[in-house]
Amino acid sequence: MRAHLHGEQYGLSAQMVEMTRLVGSAIARATTALLEADLDLSQTVIAADEQIDALHLELEEQALIMLSQQRPLSTDLRTIVTSLRMGTDLERMGDLARHVAKLARMRYPNPAVPLELRPMILRMGQIAEGMVAKTGSVIATRDLRLATELETDDDDMDALHRDVFAALLDRSWQGSVETAVDVTLCGRYYERFADHAVSVAHRVIFLVTGERSRPDHDPTLQV
Amino acid sequence: MRAHLHGEQYGLSAQMVEMTRLVGSAIARATTALLEADLDLSQTVIAADEQIDALHLELEEQALIMLSQQRPLSTDLRTIVTSLRMGTDLERMGDLARHVAKLARMRYPNPAVPLELRPMILRMGQIAEGMVAKTGSVIATRDLRLATELETDDDDMDALHRDVFAALLDRSWQGSVETAVDVTLCGRYYERFADHAVSVAHRVIFLVTGERSRPDHDPTLQV
Numbered sequence: 437m438r439a440h441l442h443g444e445q446y447g448l449s450a451q452m453v454e455m456t457r458l459v460g461s462a463i464a465r466a467t468t469a470l471l472e473a474d475l476d477l478s479q480t481v482i483a484a485d486e487q488i489d490a491l492h493l494e495l496e497e498q499a500l501i502m503l504s505q506q507r508p509l510s511t512d513l514r515t516i517v518t519s520l521r522m523g524t525d526l527e528r529m530g531d532l533a534r535h536v537a538k539l540a541r542m543r544y545p546n547p548a549v550p551l552e553l554r555p556m557i558l559r560m561g562q563i564a565e566g567m568v569a570k571t572g573s574v575i576a577t578r579d580l581r582l583a584t585e586l587e588t589d590d591d592d593m594d595a596l597h598r599d600v601f602a603a604l605l606d607r608s609w610q611g612s613v614e615t616a617v618d619v620t621l622c623g624r625y626y627e628r629f630a631d632h633a634v635s636v637a638h639r640v641i642f643l644v645t646g647e648r649s650r651p652d653h654d655p656t657l658q659v
Numbered sequence: 660m661r662a663h664l665h666g667e668q669y670g671l672s673a674q675m676v677e678m679t680r681l682v683g684s685a686i687a688r689a690t691t692a693l694l695e696a697d698l699d700l701s702q703t704v705i706a707a708d709e710q711i712d713a714l715h716l717e718l719e720e721q722a723l724i725m726l727s728q729q730r731p732l733s734t735d736l737r738t739i740v741t742s743l744r745m746g747t748d749l750e751r752m753g754d755l756a757r758h759v760a761k762l763a764r765m766r767y768p769n770p771a772v773p774l775e776l777r778p779m780i781l782r783m784g785q786i787a788e789g790m791v792a793k794t795g796s797v798i799a800t801r802d803l804r805l806a807t808e809l810e811t812d813d814d815d816m817d818a819l820h821r822d823v824f825a826a827l828l829d830r831s832w833q834g835s836v837e838t839a840v841d842v843t844l845c846g847r848y849y850e851r852f853a854d855h856a857v858s859v860a861h862r863v864i865f866l867v868t869g870e871r872s873r874p875d876h877d878p879t880l881q882v
Contacts, residue, residue, distance in 0.1 A: 493871075500736070500737070500740065503726070503736055503740065504732055504733060504736050507730045509727055509730075510727060513723070513726055513727050514723070517723065517726065517740070517743065520740065520743070520744075521743075521747070524744070524747070601840065604836055604840055605836060605837050605840070609836065611836070613827055613828060613832065613834070613836065613839045614828050616836045616839045616840055616843070617824065617827055617828070617839055617840075617843045620839075620840045620843040620844060621843060621847065624844065624847065648716075
């Protein structure tokens, strides 16, 4: 029975790792769609979010079945409940990738991000992509060093987010209000994406050490 | 034992209702702080978010204790797991109120919202405040009619959110990029606040009917 339960917990982990793979593909394509004004690519991201949502639903149902049929205790219980929460974070990361893709679609055939801000947004996209890949590894291996690295990545993301605001608010910036709105939104999406990756890392740290990290921080407005 | 469990579930509900009360107070004060550029008021919202976070942590711990000590089945299990999720929504609503307050603080002594956009933002704040009060009632009473009303309120919020974008992007609008950034962010905060209220409503509907509503929708970019 215990061995059976552990097998099923492994199943939950595998499902979450698969979610990170899909989310990673989504955010990578969304960033390219955004920067290249690629309508078809943006559509693929928007359509693929359903798959992520479906996996999330499966994960939830599987976890609830495990809770009710196996009546797990202590560590097992904590693992299953925490998986439910991590699933929610991953599902939300998928939504945020979809939002980036929608921004690309909305402004097509124009690029939503002007030339001078592209390097920053590209870097945000790369960090996001790296973070979700790392999140998958953290779920699979429970490597705490890697989990801690995600906090450093998030600091890099926050710094870039501040840089984006600074660029928008620089007196020499000549862009339109529309561009300012678009860039503000997509900056926010990437920054929240990173926060959810850190949230998953904190949950894994909690599972391994029993210690709660700081709650989801969201230091957006340190402009 | 069952009666005991039901008593404790009532305790979870009461804690969530208390969270809605604190979140309601926070969003009301945050809106006033934002529109009146009231620094002291914004500080009270930022400080009070710790209380909401603490209540959320208590709720989580209580739910985990119930899961492990009482080993609930079927409906009871679903109620406890769903409470965990509702708690996360409410905690996030508190964060969003704090973000609105931080925006007010960041621009002090200037108002972050220009005169011509104040009526729309005020209305968003009022809808948000009404929604969280209704959310408390839905949790306490499981009134499905009220839960459905929250969807209509959310439609109103989304419409206002679109109006805000339309106002910013109107060619005749004379505001600065800084204002566009600020208003984009606070519009997004109110809109997400409403989404989380709807998410709680859907979870209550799920508890009562066993039916899942549409997943968290987030139709932000229907500008």
